[in-house]
Amino acid sequence: MTTSRPATAPDFVGYPQVRRGVRALLDGRPGLHHRPVPACPEWTVTDLLGHLTVIAERVLGRHGGTPPPSPAASPALPALLDRWDAVGAELDPLLAAAGGRSGEVMVMDAYTHELDLRAALGVPPPAEHVAWAPSFDVLVRGLSGSIAGRGLPALLIRTGDGAEWTAGEGRPAASVTAPAHDLYRALAGRRSLGQLAALDWSETPGRWLPAFSWGPFSPPLSPGV
Secondary structure (H helix, E strand, C coil): EEEEECCCCHHHHHHHHHHHHHHHHHCCCCCCCCCCCCCCCCEEEEHHHHHHHHHHHHHHCCCCCCCCCCCCCCCCCCHHHHHHHHHEEEEEEEHHHHCCCCCCCHHHHHHHHHHHHHHCCCCCCCCCCCCHHHHHHHHHHHHHHHHCCCCCCCCCCCCCCCCCCCCCCCCCCCCEEECCCHHHHHHHCCCHHHHHHHCCCCCCCCCCCHHHHHCCCCCCCCCCC
16 A cells, blocks of 8 residues: 555544544533434444443553443443543553554544544534544555455545545556545445445446455445445
């Protein structure tokens, strides 16, 4: 995978901003605990926040921290937000000390789910977010491995504002261009095959579409948000 864009902030820098963003979406909005999250069809808002908290606890344990004891009962949204913040406050300096790409998958996962939550609540994505670029890099690397593993020629990914990435190995045989948010959602399994094919491709996209299924991601059957 190659890229042509400025260097980004370390991966861990975006994690506190994601937590603040999720709290801002949920604070003072009662009755959301059973709200479905269409991008995660089997989840409610509570399920999504519980997932984010559990992942943070696992990463904290791997970095030598001590997650708080498990609650006796399933916590409500305010308690989950507080628990996630408490874990994050201990985890943030550990990730900073580890440096490099430490925690990058966790940050990508958290930022992706912030976008899921925004879509579920009808809130537009942020115009800018420090977690976007490092998270996008993680997703491009995943697609790159999927393309190479299928023996496909490389694909040039463009946001339309001069930033571009090469996914796969060798010289790109085609390009796909779309707004940054749509490309992010496409790489994160939030766009259907029809939506993927409708992006601005330089060649017929059919042979590359299976590569968008990799790791935990695959295009939904219905149009995604």
